[in-house]
Structure formats: structure tokens, C-alpha cells
Amino acid sequence: MQTDSGNRYAVKALKDKRAALAGEIIQLKKKLDWAESQLRHVDATLSLFDPKIDPGAIPAARPQKHVKLFKQGELNRLIFDALRVSGEPTRTFDVITSVILALGHEESARPALGPRVRSNLQYLMRRGEVAKIGGGRDARWTLL
Incomplete structure (x- = not known):
């Protein structure tokens, strides 16, 4: 003791x-x-x-838990950087990989970041800032 x-x-x-x-x-x-x-x-x-x-x-509602992974506009900037650097239409997988590397994360971050990058690409497409070429796994993204 x-x-x-x-x-x-x-x-x-x-x-x-x-x-x-x-x-x-x-x-x-x-x-x-x-x-x-x-x-x-x-x-x-x-x-x-x-x-x-x-x-x-009246039943209680489960509170929404929001996780703030990115600063304002940071994910957009990372996506634009990935598309700009590639210089050609880029697969979603490769855009996600670029974001993971830019943030310094491991490959294990893909399941968490993938859906956010995909939904942000859709958002940017609706705003007319990127274009989607093709569909499914063969879809490629390019800057407008």
C-alpha cells in the first residue's frame, strides 16, 4: 500500500x-x-x-441529434477541389476518397462521409454548380 x-x-x-x-x-x-x-x-x-x-x-418525440462534421461551406469546397484537381468527370467514389484524404481520415470514415458527400453532390447539382454524367456506380461528376 x-x-x-x-x-x-x-x-x-x-x-x-x-x-x-x-x-x-x-x-x-x-x-x-x-x-x-x-x-x-x-x-x-x-x-x-x-x-x-x-x-x-401526446407522446414525447425523440430529440434529433445533429452532428456537425464540417464548417460552413467546407464540404462544398472539398468537393469543388476534388473535381477541379481531377480535371475530368470524376466518380463519386473518387470524390469521397479525395474528401477523406483532405480531412486526414482513414478509409474507415467512408461509411460516415459517403452519404454526406453524395447528398452534397446532389445539392450542388440542383443549384447548377456541378453536373452528373450517367447514373448508378458509373455516374461521374464535373464542374459547370
Whole structure:
């Protein structure tokens, strides 16, 4: 068993961790109190519009979790860079590969980034900034 002086770093780290968790709990309780207050206001407003409604019978919706992977316009820029560098119509697979490399990710990031790149290419096509040549796995993209 270590002496008390040997444990002082562990005790300090545990105290710091406890303080951080306690602070987070206080913050979450305040946020919960605020959300419950807002819910009461919404319920009261609902009852003004429909006195027969039972707000408790309305099922809770699962909150949407948004993951912000890119800064504003960053994915567009990476896609444009990939198409510009290739200089010719480029497969979706190759655009995704270029984005993965530009971000410094491993190949394991493809399942997460692929759908975002594909949907962004569609968005850019609707805006008239890129063109799609062909379809399916043979589809290629080019700048307009």
C-alpha cells in the first residue's frame, strides 16, 4: 500500500473530476427546470386552443441529434477541389476518397462521409454548380 503522499495526485485528480461532474449536474438540473417550465407554458397554451386536450397523452418525440462534421461551406469546397484537381468527370467514389484524404481520415470514415458527400453532390447539382454524367456506380461528376 502506498503512503498518503503517494496518493495525493490521484486524490487531487478525483476531486477535480468530482467537482466537474457536480458542476455539470447543477447545469443539467437548471436546463431541466427551464425545459419543464417551457413545457408547462406550451401545455397551458394548448388548453386555451382546445380545452379538451390532454397534453400528457401526446407522446414525447425523440430529440434529433445533429452532428456537425464540417464548417460552413467546407464540404462544398472539398468537393469543388476534388473535381477541379481531377480535371475530368470524376466518380463519386473518387470524390469521397479525395474528401477523406483532405480531412486526414482513414478509409474507415467512408461509411460516415459517403452519404454526406453524395447528398452534397446532389445539392450542388440542383443549384447548377456541378453536373452528373450517367447514373448508378458509373455516374461521374464535373464542374459547370
